[in-house]
Structure formats: C-alpha cells, structure tokens
Amino acid sequence: MSEQKSATNMKIFSLNGNEPLAKKIAEVCGKELGKCEVKHFSDGEIAINIEETVRGCDVYLVQSTNEPVNNHYMELLIMIDAMKRASAKTVNVVLPYYGYARQDRTAKPHEPITAKLVANLLTDAGATRVLTLDLHTVQVQGFFDIPVDNLFTMPLFAHYYRKRGMVGEDYVVVSPKNSGVQRARSLAEYLDSTIAIVDQAEEGDPDSGYVIGDVEGRFCIMVDDILNTGEVFSKAAKTLKKAGAKEVVACASHGLLSPPAKEMLDNAAIADICITDSVLTDESRHPENLSIVSCAELMGEAVKRTHENVSVSPLFTVEKKDFD
Known part of the structure; x- marks a missing residue:
C-alpha cells in the first residue's frame, strides 16, 4: 500500500x-x-x-x-x-x-x-x-x-515479568479460577514456568478453596482477563499463601477496578498488580501497588x-x- x-x-x-x-x-x-x-x-x-x-x-x-x-x-x-x-x-x-x-x-x-x-x-x-x-x-x-x-495481552505481561527476572522454576503462573487455565498456560510458556489453579472457595465458606499444583515456597503470578471488584484475586491470594506461596503478584488484561476494588486489593496479600491501559479509570480507584503497561x-x-x-x-x- x-x-x-x-x-x-x-x-x-x-x-x-x-x-x-x-x-x-x-x-x-x-x-x-x-x-x-x-x-x-x-x-x-x-x-x-x-x-x-x-x-x-x-x-x-x-x-x-x-x-x-x-x-x-x-x-x-x-x-x-x-x-x-x-x-x-x-x-x-x-x-x-x-x-x-x-x-x-x-x-x-x-x-x-x-x-x-x-x-x-x-x-x-x-x-x-x-x-x-x-x-x-x-x-x-x-x-x-x-x-x-x-x-492477546500475554506477551505484554511476559515482557513486564521477564524484565524483572521473574522466569524459571521458582515461579508459578496461577489461574485464580478454573476457567482461566489457557491464559495461565500461555503466560507460563513465555516465563518458562509451571502452572497452578485455585479452586475457589464455596460460597459462605471463604476458607474452603484449595490449590491444584505445587506453590509451596515459590513465587506466584496470578493472571486473569478482567479485574473488577478484586474479590477473585483477593480470595485466591489468601488460598495461595495458605498453601505456602512465598509471594503473590497478579496481572489482568482489563482493570475495571469497580468499588470496592481498591480497598479489597490494598488489604490483599498481593505484592504487585499489573494491568493494561485498555480501560480508563480514575486514579482514586487505583490500588497502591498498581502498575500499568500500555497496549x-x-x-x-x-x-x-x-x-x-x-x-x-x-x-x-x-x-x-x-x-x-
């Protein structure tokens, strides 16, 4: 042309x-x-x-x-x-x-x-x-x-984590729910890591969730497509820490950050949260540990x-x- x-x-x-x-x-x-x-x-x-x-x-x-x-x-x-x-x-x-x-x-x-x-x-x-x-x-x-x-956003997140040296067997890419396994597998391939899955807690019993995979003593990278209220990440991080994870970070393609996302994520056991700029949200709704990569x-x-x-x-x- x-x-x-x-x-x-x-x-x-x-x-x-x-x-x-x-x-x-x-x-x-x-x-x-x-x-x-x-x-x-x-x-x-x-x-x-x-x-x-x-x-x-x-x-x-x-x-x-x-x-x-x-x-x-x-x-x-x-x-x-x-x-x-x-x-x-x-x-x-x-x-x-x-x-x-x-x-x-x-x-x-x-x-x-x-x-x-x-x-x-x-x-x-x-x-x-x-x-x-x-x-x-x-x-x-x-x-x-x-x-x-x-x-797909997984190459963007792969850049983000590889620049920080977060690759190899010390890291586990985690799907915080059963439906996101393919997304976790895609990111894990870029990071030369294994995957795990959090089977979410039953409604009314927040401590009933469990982890499919080995996360004990390892760094966990949770990945999802939509970060809305933060409840899924918050519950999954709690389950991962309970299973012995050394540290938990998270990434999501679309950061909707609907209330009470800020409060929930600020109080969650998540060291870093990365999203893309696909969605425009007011900074007052951003968690303290938020990073943004541009798409x-x-x-x-x-x-x-x-x-x-x-x-x-x-x-x-x-x-x-x-x-x-």
Missing part, C-alpha cells in the same frame, strides 16, 4: 471511553485524532458531529466500553451511523475492552446472550471490522458476521497492518528470544 494512501485515506477518531489510549494508538500510526464532537444532553440523549470530511476514508473508531458501558456503546453505535452517512469507505471499530463479553452463554434458563446482541448491534449499525483485545472467551468472535481480530503499541500496530492489508497474525504470538 502506498504511503499516500496511508496518509490520506486513514482517519482515527476517539469517543469518550478512553481518549488517552486513542491518542497513543494514533501516534503509533503516525496520525492525529480526527475532529468530532460528542455531546450528552440533559435527558441523556447523545449527539455526535464529525467536524471533518471522511468521504472515501478508512475510518478507525477507538472506544473502550467500560463504565458507563451503555453510554459508551450508544456513543459508538451513533458514531458508526454518522460515519456511514458521511460516506466513509470502511468503519473499523477498535474495542480495547468489549463490554458484555462475559454474557456469552445462557448459564441459567431464560437468560440472554448479550455478547451476541452487542455483536449484532455493531454489525447492523454499519461496522465493517472489529479489532479487540483479550476477549473474555475467544468464541465471542463467532458472534460476528464481519472480520474480528482478537489480540497502545500492540493495537496501533494492528491498526496499521489492517489498513495496509498486511497479516495481523504475527502480533498474536511472540518468540521468547524477542524478549531478551
């Missing part, structure tokens, strides 16, 4: 979900954010005005759909419609965090599959492609009838590759030699 097309046919816009990350993604692509206005009226209605031409352009809309999730989704849907009506060539949705992804199945009778509903809404609004980060379950990609690229380079490179019709596959995995 020619440099001329890259310079003139690609435009990146941000909504209110995570503008700081959108700016970083635009910088990686060598662009400035497009000009638009997003207004919320007193009755809750949303109005959007695109303040520059997008006719014939490949447009990339960056919107993280964290709290307030419904407002952020409505902003995105309205913006997609605005772009289609303004004759954009393609409308590519960049979702660092896909809200409602946890509602991906009917767990009880008469429950909705809201992750599928959201996929339908985005597609029907006019999105032509979706780029997202660490979906709660990869099967959510199948809810879409348009291309979906789901990037902007990863997502920005994916946007560039998409625009240039180059394979995104190399971004899904990283060779261990590339960390050194």
